[in-house]
Amino acid sequence: MRRRILFAKLSLLLLSLVLGVSGCQPTPEEGPKKASQAGRSGVTLHYFTWSDYVDKALIEGFERQTGVKVAVDTFGSNEELLAKLQSGASGYDVVVPSDFMVSIMIGQGLLADLDLNKIPNAGSIADRLQRLPFDPDNRYSVPYLWGTVGIGYNSEVIPVPPDSWAVLWDGRYKGKISMLNDQREVFGAALRSMGQSINSQDAAVIAQARAKLQEQKRLVKTYTSENYHQLLAFGDVALAQGWGGTVARAMVERPAVKYVIPKEGGTIWADCLVVLKTAPHKDLAMQFINYLLDREVAAKTTDRLLFASSNREAKALVQEQIRDNPAVYPPDSAWDRLEWMADVGEAIRLYDRAWTEIKLQ
Amino acid sequence: MSPIAFPPKTISEQGRAERPGLAGWLLAPALGWMGVFFLLPLALVFAISFASRGTYGGVEWTVSVANYLNVIDPLYLKIVLRSLALALATTVWCLVLGFPLAYYIARLPARWQGVWLLLVMIPFWTNFLVRTYAWMFMLRTEGLLNTALIGLGLIASPMEILYSTTAVLIGLVYGYLPFMVLPLYAAIERLAPSLVEAAWDLYASPWAVFRRVILPLTKPGIVAGCLLVFIPSLGAFITPDLLGGAKTMMVGNLIQHEFLVVRDWPFGSAIAFVLMGLVLIGVMAYVKAEESDRGQKEER
Numbered sequence: 001m002r003r004r005i006l007f008a009k010l011s012l013l014l015l016s017l018v019l020g021v022s023g024c025q026p027t028p029e030e031g032p033k034k035a036s037q038a039g040r041s042g043v044t045l046h047y048f049t050w051s052d053y054v055d056k057a058l059i060e061g062f063e064r065q066t067g068v069k070v071a072v073d074t075f076g077s078n079e080e081l082l083a084k085l086q087s088g089a090s091g092y093d094v095v096v097p098s099d100f101m102v103s104i105m106i107g108q109g110l111l112a113d114l115d116l117n118k119i120p121n122a123g124s125i126a127d128r129l130q131r132l133p134f135d136p137d138n139r140y141s142v143p144y145l146w147g148t149v150g151i152g153y154n155s156e157v158i159p160v161p162p163d164s165w166a167v168l169w170d171g172r173y174k175g176k177i178s179m180l181n182d183q184r185e186v187f188g189a190a191l192r193s194m195g196q197s198i199n200s201q202d203a204a205v206i207a208q209a210r211a212k213l214q215e216q217k218r219l220v221k222t223y224t225s226e227n228y229h230q231l232l233a234f235g236d237v238a239l240a241q242g243w244g245g246t247v248a249r250a251m252v253e254r255p256a257v258k259y260v261i262p263k264e265g266g267t268i269w270a271d272c273l274v275v276l277k278t279a280p281h282k283d284l285a286m287q288f289i290n291y292l293l294d295r296e297v298a299a300k301t302t303d304r305l306l307f308a309s310s311n312r313e314a315k316a317l318v319q320e321q322i323r324d325n326p327a328v329y330p331p332d333s334a335w336d337r338l339e340w341m342a343d344v345g346e347a348i349r350l351y352d353r354a355w356t357e358i359k360l361q
Numbered sequence: 362m363s364p365i366a367f368p369p370k371t372i373s374e375q376g377r378a379e380r381p382g383l384a385g386w387l388l389a390p391a392l393g394w395m396g397v398f399f400l401l402p403l404a405l406v407f408a409i410s411f412a413s414r415g416t417y418g419g420v421e422w423t424v425s426v427a428n429y430l431n432v433i434d435p436l437y438l439k440i441v442l443r444s445l446a447l448a449l450a451t452t453v454w455c456l457v458l459g460f461p462l463a464y465y466i467a468r469l470p471a472r473w474q475g476v477w478l479l480l481v482m483i484p485f486w487t488n489f490l491v492r493t494y495a496w497m498f499m500l501r502t503e504g505l506l507n508t509a510l511i512g513l514g515l516i517a518s519p520m521e522i523l524y525s526t527t528a529v530l531i532g533l534v535y536g537y538l539p540f541m542v543l544p545l546y547a548a549i550e551r552l553a554p555s556l557v558e559a560a561w562d563l564y565a566s567p568w569a570v571f572r573r574v575i576l577p578l579t580k581p582g583i584v585a586g587c588l589l590v591f592i593p594s595l596g597a598f599i600t601p602d603l604l605g606g607a608k609t610m611m612v613g614n615l616i617q618h619e620f621l622v623v624r625d626w627p628f629g630s631a632i633a634f635v636l637m638g639l640v641l642i643g644v645m646a647y648v649k650a651e652e653s654d655r656g657q658k659e660e661r
Contacts, residue, residue, distance in 0.1 A: 077622070079622045079623070080622070083418060083624045086418050086624065108417060108419075175521055181607050183622065220608065221524050222524045222607060223608065235502055235503050236501050236502045236503070345416070346416055348416065349416065352622075352623040352624075352625070355623070356436075356623060357436060359607070359608075359614075359618065360436050360440055360610055360615070
């Protein structure tokens with residue numbers, strides 16, 4: 001008898017073990033929302049965005065306006081986004097791919113045409129973000145947030161401001177360097193430091209960049225796209241390849257953190273709002289996009305997320321010290337050396353293979 | 362003795378056969394569930410493992426075994442070996458830490474046993490991801506551990522533990538220790554103290570008592586615990602990612618990498634099947650060895 005009670009106790013414990021462990025998906029916020037969040041109108045808009053772009057207050061404004069619930073789900077890299085959409089993760093309405101991923105998604109036939117009549121705010125896109133090569137007429141996408149990739153550094157540890165990507169190969173900073181966990185950007189840093197385009201399709205050049213990155217790996221503390229602002233702020237790393245806005249976040253916590261776009265140049269990117277062909281609520285999606293691009297909302301977005309908004313009128317409304325932060329709005333002097341990331345076609349296989357080799361090393 | 366205790370065969374002979382259909386129907390829900398949510402997806406993954414990848418990912422149905430041949434690439438074999446080593450180390454550490462704990466709990470008065478088992482379980486009330494993040498805060502350069510050790514004057518400069526293989530091992534041992542403790546507890550609890558006392562009475566040395574009495578009698582629990590720790594830690598991917606800084610790749614990370622970064626599902630599927638095959642071979646080899654072992658004993 002006692003044995004049976006013991007057995008029951010044990011199986012109960014094991015059950016809670018299994019439940020506890022199987023609930024360990026990387027995106028803990030996605031689960032319960034979906035079922036219980038239908039809004040007043042009973043409609044739920046599904047928004048799939050970068051983990052850096054989640055801010056409840058911004059979404060709530062739209063929910064109040066329309067009575068629709070917005071369910072947010074996040075991804076950490078363009079490749080992850082594509083992989084999840086390809087696996088048939090449908091049901092999303094609005095998605096936020098970066099520039100080069102927009103062209104891939106257009107090529108894959110994943111995107112619906114935008115109805116620009118329903119998105120009047122698309123008329124306020126900053127001049128420099130208009131007629132972008134991957135979608136010149138905004139048929140499928142409108143730029144949302146944009147910025148650069150450069151180096152965030154802790155000026156307490158590195159008193160002389162670095163001006164070259166070469167600093168990420170400097171043996172003195174071994175174990176004090178973090179790189180993005182993003183294959184195209186990591187290769188971008190290596191390619192730029194070699195004086196090459198970040199969009200090289202030349203197998204020999206890519207192989208050379210791979211060798212350079214393999215050599216760098218022993219200096220790298222971590223490859224991460226998500227928490228490097230904390231690493232910079234808490235002193236775990238002194239140098240971080242990063243998106244400007246995320247580095248700006250580190251500056252808030254540790255003012256000694258600075259940002260530089262190296263002299264060899266860096267990436268300029270724009271994350272764009274698109275509607276999936278399979279979106280269940282297309283009209284609502286257009287409405288949501290228009291809301292996000294509204295100058296007031298856009299200015300608030302920049303204030304909160306520290307990423308520059310595409311709305312040219314919003315810039316004036318952004319807090320001054322954020323507006324003047326080169327990590328958020330790149331200085332005019334940097335424009336000439338910024339390069340857009342483009343789809344590299346078949347060469348993507350070379351990058352995939354090379355990235356795997358670096359990570360497996 | 363096999364690790365899984367099968368019910369004695371006599372049950373079906375004890376006059377329960379009057380409603381022969383019932384047993385089958387009782388199985389139906391579980392079989393249906395497993396069929397739809399386990400076997401079907403598994404079959405799909407198996408099929409995809411013979412396909413090939415399109416330029417931007419996706420699956421192209423050109424049948425070949427190329428993906429399986431690819432796994433033998435030294436690049437990937439190295440990952441498999443590293444994972445086996447790390448999973449083995451995790452298992453050994455869990456056993457070393459878990460056995461004394463389980464022994465202690467099993468020898469407590471009955472009402473305290475429940476309390477202690479609950480304490481073992483309490484961490485599981487919090488999401489695994491959250492707990493892993495907590496470890497990141499403890500292990501980081503200016504984190505809890507380093508601050509405390511420097512404050513106590515035990516070390517002069519902070520240790521760089523986070524983002525190393527050591528951090529991964531710490532995270533894995535922490536995460537899987539209860540899987541070791543519970544089966545061990547169940548086995549030790551069943552071990553009659555009188556047998557140990559008898560060994561003492563016969564002047565066995567402590568080591569002899571452990572090796573010749575305790576160890577053989579708790580072996581099923583040890584084996585079950587080791588399997589429960591070894592198999593999931595072999596496929597772990599969150600811990601190496603967060604605590605290893607995405608630098609120490611294990612097979613689980615490789616599979617995730619193939620699916621989510623490189624978008625080569627066919628190759629990812631092939632690795633997943635090779636991994637399953639390895640685990641299966643290991644378990645079967647063990648069961649076989651046990652059977653022949655028992656066979657020999659019976660002959661004697």
